[in-house]
Amino acid sequence: MPRSPDEDDRRLLERVIRQDERALRTLVQRHQRLLFGFCFRVVGTREDAEEIASEAFIRLWRKADAYRGDCSVKSFLCRIALNECRDRLRRHRPTMGRLEEGEGAINQEELIVLCALRQLEESDRTAIVLHHLDGLSIGEAAEILETNVGALKMKLVRARSKLKAILEDCHE
């Protein structure tokens, strides 16, 4: 019977605990897109996102045994990255680099959404990014944000209505 991606990740993580570099490399290849995209949308610049996503994997390498198995490896990685994003945003308030097509953002819709996201509070932005843009289920997003599914659903409803208002303002 084929193993689920999460089971595969857990096996890889066990090897990472034993300092198996190839296992870490496989984990990087599997999750770098998600992690980088998530960080980029939360902190707003490609350089910061690249640095934070890399740092998350390096922390995983050094402290893989801190994983308690209470969530998926993907969620664990996102939590590490989210903490780092929050630290960074706290240290230097959103510089939110200049947005240009081709620089991280791929199309016009992405550009519009990114601009609007930047006007949301960090917690609202993170919720929207995880669920709507990174395509994680509500359960997975709740795991990362260390909240329950009901509370996250409520947060998403409020965040969506704020986002709509911002986008409507943009159109006017």
Added chain:
Amino acid sequence: MNDRELDALLNAAMRVDSPNLWKRIRPQLDCGPSWVEIRWACAIGLLVLAVWASLPSVHRPGEENFESVALKSRMRKEALAATMKY
């Protein structure tokens, strides 16, 4: 803007392309050379050795010196032994 329009916009917002993070991560792992690097180093070492061994054995000044030093040393020992006899 209604919910459906918002969903359509969010769906249209593509995933961002990620750079190759491994290049950035690898040097920071503090775990010495990778297997690939070790294999390359061994392969290059073997190649150099093979090329050196296949060179025609012509005049090698180092070897000649070594031989002559060994010869002189032997001769000295023989001379010493002969002297001790008398």
